[in-house]
Amino acid sequence: MLCFSAILDRFASKSLTIAGAAAMLKTHTCGELRLQHAGLRVELAGWVYRRRDQGGIIFLDVRDRWGITQVVIDESASPEAHDAAGQFRNEYVIHIKGTVRARPEGTANSELATGEVEVVADEVELLNASKTPPFYINQETKIDETVRMKYRYLDLRRPRMQDNLVLRHKVIKFIRDFLDVRGFIEVETPILFKTTPEGARDFLVPSRMNPGTFYALPQSPQQLKQLLMVAGYERYFQVARCFRDEDLRGDRQLEFTQLDIEMSFVRREDVMALIEEMMIAVTEQVAGMTPMHKPFPRITYQDALEKYGSDKPDMRYDLAAVDVTDIAGKSAFPVFVSNAGEGKPIKVLRAPGMAGSLSGTQLRKTAEELETLARSAGAKGLAWMALGEKEEDEVKGPIGKFFTVEQKVALFERTGAKPGDILLFISDQREVVYNVIDTLRRHLANQLGYTDPNKIAFAWVIDFPMFYWNEEEQRWDPSQHMFTATLPEDLPLLDTDPGKARGSQYDLACNGYEVAGGSIRIHDRAIQEKMFPLIGQTMERAREQFGHMLEAFEYGVPPHGGIASGLDRLVMILAGEPNIREVIAFPKTQQGADIMAGAPSEAEPKQLDELSIKVVPPKSEAKS
RNA sequence: GGAGGCGUGGUGUAGCGGUUAACAUAUUGCCCUGUCAAGGCAAAGAUCGCGGGUUCGAGACCCGUCGCCUCCGCCA
Numbered sequence: 001m002l003c004f005s006a007i008l009d010r011f012a013s014k015s016l017t018i019a020g021a022a023a024m025l026k027t028h029t030c031g032e033l034r035l036q037h038a039g040l041r042v043e044l045a046g047w048v049y050r051r052r053d054q055g056g057i058i059f060l061d062v063r064d065r066w067g068i069t070q071v072v073i074d075e076s077a078s079p080e081a082h083d084a085a086g087q088f089r090n091e092y093v094i095h096i097k098g099t100v101r102a103r104p105e106g107t108a109n110s111e112l113a114t115g116e117v118e119v120v121a122d123e124v125e126l127l128n129a130s131k132t133p134p135f136y137i138n139q140e141t142k143i144d145e146t147v148r149m150k151y152r153y154l155d156l157r158r159p160r161m162q163d164n165l166v167l168r169h170k171v172i173k174f175i176r177d178f179l180d181v182r183g184f185i186e187v188e189t190p191i192l193f194k195t196t197p198e199g200a201r202d203f204l205v206p207s208r209m210n211p212g213t214f215y216a217l218p219q220s221p222q223q224l225k226q227l228l229m230v231a232g233y234e235r236y237f238q239v240a241r242c243f244r245d246e247d248l249r250g251d252r253q254l255e256f257t258q259l260d261i262e263m264s265f266v267r268r269e270d271v272m273a274l275i276e277e278m279m280i281a282v283t284e285q286v287a288g289m290t291p292m293h294k295p296f297p298r299i300t301y302q303d304a305l306e307k308y309g310s311d312k313p314d315m316r317y318d319l320a321a322v323d324v325t326d327i328a329g330k331s332a333f334p335v336f337v338s339n340a341g342e343g344k345p346i347k348v349l350r351a352p353g354m355a356g357s358l359s360g361t362q363l364r365k366t367a368e369e370l371e372t373l374a375r376s377a378g379a380k381g382l383a384w385m386a387l388g389e390k391e392e393d394e395v396k397g398p399i400g401k402f403f404t405v406e407q408k409v410a411l412f413e414r415t416g417a418k419p420g421d422i423l424l425f426i427s428d429q430r431e432v433v434y435n436v437i438d439t440l441r442r443h444l445a446n447q448l449g450y451t452d453p454n455k456i457a458f459a460w461v462i463d464f465p466m467f468y469w470n471e472e473e474q475r476w477d478p479s480q481h482m483f484t485a486t487l488p489e490d491l492p493l494l495d496t497d498p499g500k501a502r503g504s505q506y507d508l509a510c511n512g513y514e515v516a517g518g519s520i521r522i523h524d525r526a527i528q529e530k531m532f533p534l535i536g537q538t539m540e541r542a543r544e545q546f547g548h549m550l551e552a553f554e555y556g557v558p559p560h561g562g563i564a565s566g567l568d569r570l571v572m573i574l575a576g577e578p579n580i581r582e583v584i585a586f587p588k589t590q591q592g593a594d595i596m597a598g599a600p601s602e603a604e605p606k607q608l609d610e611l612s613i614k615v616v617p618p619k620s621e622a623k624s
Numbered sequence: 625g626g627a628g629g630c631g632u633g634g635u636g637u638a639g640c641g642g643u644u645a646a647c648a649u650a651u652u653g654c655c656c657u658g659u660c661a662a663g664g665c666a667a668a669g670a671u672c673g674c675g676g677g678u679u680c681g682a683g684a685c686c687c688g689u690c691g692c693c694u695c696c697g698c699c700a
Contacts, residue, residue, distance in 0.1 A: 056657035070660070090650090107658055115660090132651060135635050139649085139661070142636065145692050199700035219700085246699045376627090376696090481700045535700095579693095590693065 025095045025127075031067020035116050037100045042119060044069060045095040045127065047157070048088050049138050058085045061138075062094065065162055070109070070118040071096055078122040085121070091130035091137060091157075097123040149595040152586055164583045167287070168571045172239055174286050175259060178278055184235040184261070189224040191217055191241065196545065199481070200244035203254075211612035217243035217255075220564055222481060223549055225262040226521060229560040230552045234264040239567065248590045250579045251513055251569055255588075259570075261518070262562030268504050268520050271561050272460060275508065275516060283456055287574040292316065292457040296508070300463040309437030311464075314512030315457035317450035321347040321426070321437045327410050328425065333383070333402035339427045346427040348411070349437060351444050353420045355386035355396070363396060363422075370424060370440065377439035378432045383425040387417055399425070442512065451511075453576035459509045463487070466494075466501040467534065475536030480505045482531045483549075484519040485561075491527075498534055504561070515570050518563025525553040 025045040033042070046064035053059075056075040061068050075082040088094060098121035109115035135143045137157050148155045155161060176186065195202045195216035202216040218224075220242050228236045240260045248254065263271060276296050283289050297315065304311050307320040324347065329340025336346055351370075355363055363386055371382035385397040385408075394400075395408060403411070417423055426436045445451050466486055467476035476498055478484065485504045486494060493501035508516035522528045528550065532542040543550065571583040581587040588594055608615065 050660070050662090052659045052662050054657055054659060054662080055655070057659080058657095059659050059662085061660070072658085074657075076657080104658070107660085109660060112660080132634070136650075139635095141649090144631080144635085146631090147635080147692095149692090196700090200698085222700095244699060247697085249699085250694070252699065478700055484700095589691085591691085593691095595691090 029066035030064040030069040033114050033117050038102050040100045043097050048092045069114045071121050073121050081124045084124045093128040095125040096121040152596050164575045170286050179237045184237045189221040193218050200246050203243045203245050206611040229264045237261045257567045259565040264558040264560040289456050296458040298460040305434045309434040312509040312514040315459045316455045319441050321349045322415050324348050331403045348415050349424045350415050351422040354422045356420050374436050377436045379436045385423045387419050387421050461507045463502045464505040466503040483521045485522045516565035520561035523557040
């Protein structure tokens with residue numbers, strides 16, 4: 001099933017072990033014995049996964065990272081081994097010697113890769129005992145997250161977690177090989193670097209040798225990889241650890257791993273083509289799944305918002321919102337009429353078959369639940385219409401009476417409504433409408449069973465605006481970062497109407513997550529300098545922060561661009577896991593804590609002295 | 625910074641004003657030679673996260689606090 005050739009080579013050549021060193025305790029892994037090995041004398045070592053003591057005969061399922069093998073100890077054949085094995089308990093570390101044989105007729109276990117054979121042990125050795133684990137290693141049950149994290153080393157023994165970390169390794173290995181073959185080299189960039197004013201909050205590291213100054217941990221190697229392009233490396237990548245001191249989420253950790261890529265002499269299409277090929281290959285060859293859409297659909301940012309309310313839409317299902325402002329704005333429903341008059345859009349999200357055979361009461365309850373959800377997303381209400389199961393049934397819902405028959409027919413045609421559907425009307429300011437569509441769409445997909453973790457759907461989102469207007473600061477904020485190039489045809493807009501200018505940015509969405517994002521960069525110093533006043537920075541400040549970049553830009557910068565992909569998220573999706581913690585060996589809790597080790601913790605006064613740092617009590621404590 | 629949920633033997637849950645705090649599983653002991661979530665019998669194991677309050681009486685209700693989870697803000 002799996003390729004263990006390297007390990008097998010080591011096992012096969014025991015005679016090559018260094019003189020004086022202990023011989024390896026296993027000739028085979030617990031995952032590899034098959035019928036063809038019958039008759040072979042073997043040694044296994046691992047953990048007792050389960051034991052079934054039948055009195056005269058003991059079965060041990062022995063587990064190592066490669067699998068589980070059943071070991072049989074027969075009292076009449078090997079009384080000493082039987083006595084010793086009788087003392088074994090779950091998670092004891094043992095070493096056995098015995099002979100492989102086919103299982104007796106009718107006792108094969110098809111659930112197990114090694115289920116056709118068993119090892120008849122004549123020697124068993126206890127290498128180490130174990131306390132009873134605080135939770136099941138050998139069963140998939142819910143375990144309190146605190147307990148899992150406190151005993152993470154035991155949590156990681158569970159087959160599910162081992163599978164996840166093995167998958168993670170394979171994904172990264174595959175990508176490294178994929179890029180290597182295409183002329184990329186991996187370059188490590190510093191973890192101790194310079195703080196940047198924009199973006200996420202930095203983690204700061206005090207400098208002992210330069211009291212009062214700080215390094216920042218990188219939020220991404222963005223500047224450094226561009227400088228590598230200036231340096232002429234042309235094709236760079238890095239499996240890079242990145243740090244952002246922001247609140248954690250199910251798909252966000254304080255530190256995370258990013259596949260960072262930068263290429264010279266490329267256009268947007270070149271980067272996208274490479275990543276698309278890579279993502280398809282990883283999905284198919286490593287995860288054994290097939291992307292639902294090949295080639296990946298490309299959606300403009302604006303379309304993504306209009307149809308899905310999100311710039312990272314889940315494309316495993318359709319459920320696209322439809323604009324009905326022209327129809328509903330002419331209905332007799334006062335809210336729609338006035339909203340349409342104020343330029344607020346009216347959109348319909350169709351919930352296929354959700355009315356179904358619901359009674360009037362059930363239908364109202366369903367609609368109320370959806371309305372509550374819509375309100376939580378910012379809506380003031382949620383109008384709805386339900387189509388009866390039969391064509392001739394009345395249209396149900398409080399707003400039906402405000403629409404003429406012709407208007408209803410137009411609505412049904414526009415939205416593709418079928419008997420049994422519920423139409424959800426969303427109308428408000430544009431940003432609110434998007435948010436509500438996104439929230440309802442994800443909810444409906446879950447309700448309707450459209451979110452199969454075994455399906456995977458990628459989509460490119462392109463043509464992002466260069467800037468968002470920051471109302472508080474009264475300035476433009478870059479929608480990606482200040483090195484993103486404008487689409488060539490929109491370059492003049494920088495001077496006339498920056499809000500309309502589109503960037504050369506591309507994001508890759510997958511199952512409702514953003515799994516990659518990048519852009520073609522500015523390589524012209526004059527254009528780069530134009531960006532700073534737009535985003536409310538003085539040139540003096542820009543030189544302070546980015547002087548090294550601006551200076552580098554005077555020494556022959558090739559056109560370049562790149563992309564960065566959140567590997568934790570990607571592996572999470574490929575593993576079908578709902579949370580990023582499941583694919584990270586030692587993650588943090590939502591409060592940023594490592595429960596096992598007790599990090600973060602207070603520093604010794606001596607350490608603080610050396611760093612010229614004085615800790616003042618937090619404000620909340622100071623008050624009391 | 626905010627909203628919501630959860631916290632009961634090792635683990636997962638039930639109990640929602642008065643019970644001997646229940647069940648499953650794990651654990652320990654005994655029995656058992658073809659099991660594989662083994663089985664049978666027995667035993668042990670919880671001051672119900674912590675602090676305060678209401679009440680004749682609190683695991684339950686109220687307030688606070690701590691921890692974990694989900695989400696909003698935040699994450700160029």
